[in-house]
Amino acid sequence: MFERKTYAHVFDQYTVTTLNKLESDGYIGQLFGALGSGKESYVFYSVDAQEREVAVKIHRHSIYSFKKIPEYLKLRGKSSGGFLKRIDDWMKYEFTLQTKAFSIGLKVSEPYRVYNNVMVMKFIGKDGLAAPLAVFSKGFAVDKWYNAIISDIIQMGKVGIIHGDLSAYNILDFNGEPYLIDFSQALKLSSSTKSFLLRDVNNINQWFLRLKYRDILSAEEVEARIGKSL
Numbered sequence: 005m006f007e008r009k010t011y012a013h014v015f016d017q018y019t020v021t022t023l024n025k026l027e028s029d030g031y032i033g034q035l036f037g038a039l040g041s042g043k044e045s046y047v048f049y050s051v052d053a054q055e056r057e058v059a060v061k062i063h064r065h066s067i068y069s070f071k072k073i074p075e076y077l078k079l080r081g082k083s084s085g086g087f088l089k090r091i092d093d094w095m096k097y098e099f100t101l102q103t104k105a106f107s108i109g110l111k112v113s114e115p116y117r118v119y120n121n122v123m124v125m126k127f128i129g130k131d132g133l134a135a136p137l138a139v140f141s142k143g144f145a146v147d148k149w150y151n152a153i154i155s156d157i158i159q160m161g162k163v164g165i166i167h168g169d170l171s172a173y174n175i176l177d178f179n180g181e182p183y184l185i186d187f188s189q190a191l192k193l194s195s196s197t198k199s200f201l202l203r204d205v206n207n208i209n210q211w212f213l214r215l216k217y218r219d220i221l222s223a224e225e226v227e228a229r230i231g232k233s234l
């Protein structure tokens with residue numbers, strides 16, 4: 005059990021109860037060293053009851069998220085419920101769109117379970133050692149990576165989703181391949197969210213131009229390859 009005395013200084017009671025449930029259902033074990041702690045979430049390493057290595061992402065119940073949430077939930081097509089419900093919906097949406105990306109065969113962490121403000125997914129790494137973020141990677145095949153990432157964007161677009169926050173900070177270098185993580189700002193593709201698709205492509209293009217890669221596709225070309233009239 006996750007003792008309140010151990011976690012109370014980090015997590016609220018709602019989160020502790022959620023973690024206890026996930027543990028008793030076998031989705032997580034003890035939480036180990038933080039893999040990341042952004043403004044809105046913590047990510048921990050754990051091993052589940054089947055001995056699978058998992059990453060456990062916990063959305064904070066923070067004021068910061070609360071400010072951003074109404075605008076996002078509007079784009080996501082719903083805005084009802086209280087604060088906790090909105091955070092939980094936010095996490096559920098992330099889980100649903102990441103599951104969609106995984107289901108079409110993209111290299112993303114396989115989502116295993118979402119419950120309240122916690123999501124459990126496959127750990128990208130081995131023996132407790134997480135794959136490095138692309139921004140800290142010691143070197144990857146620039147040409148191969150650009151094409152793989154643009155192809156991911158196009159394939160997601162074809163099934164109607166946008167990652168929404170693509171950058172060298174949300175891509176892991178695992179066995180020399182780019183793995184997309186952090187679908188917390190993912191959206192369904194529509195005329196009102198198209199600008200986020202274009203922003204993702206432009207961010208990736210800027211990054212690869214800095215790496216001296218020149219054979220880039222414009223955002224308009226990517227949109228044309230997705231082939232939806234938006």
Ligand SMILES: Nc1ncnc2c1ncn2[C@@H]1O[C@H](COP(=O)(O)OP(=O)(O)OP(=O)(O)O)[C@@H](O)[C@H]1O
Pocket residue numbers: 039040041042043044045046047059061113125126127128129134135137173174185186187188
């Ligand atoms: N499946 C995973 N396997 C290994 N490491 C992971 C995994 N998911 C996340 N991480 C690590 O945790 C860090 C934070 O994860 P993520 O980017 O999803 O959260 P965040 O940036 O804090 O999210 P948010 O934008 O919601 O605040 C990542 O930079 C990465 O190092």
Ligand SMILES: [Mg+2]
Pocket residue numbers: 042173174186
């Ligand atoms: Mg991130």
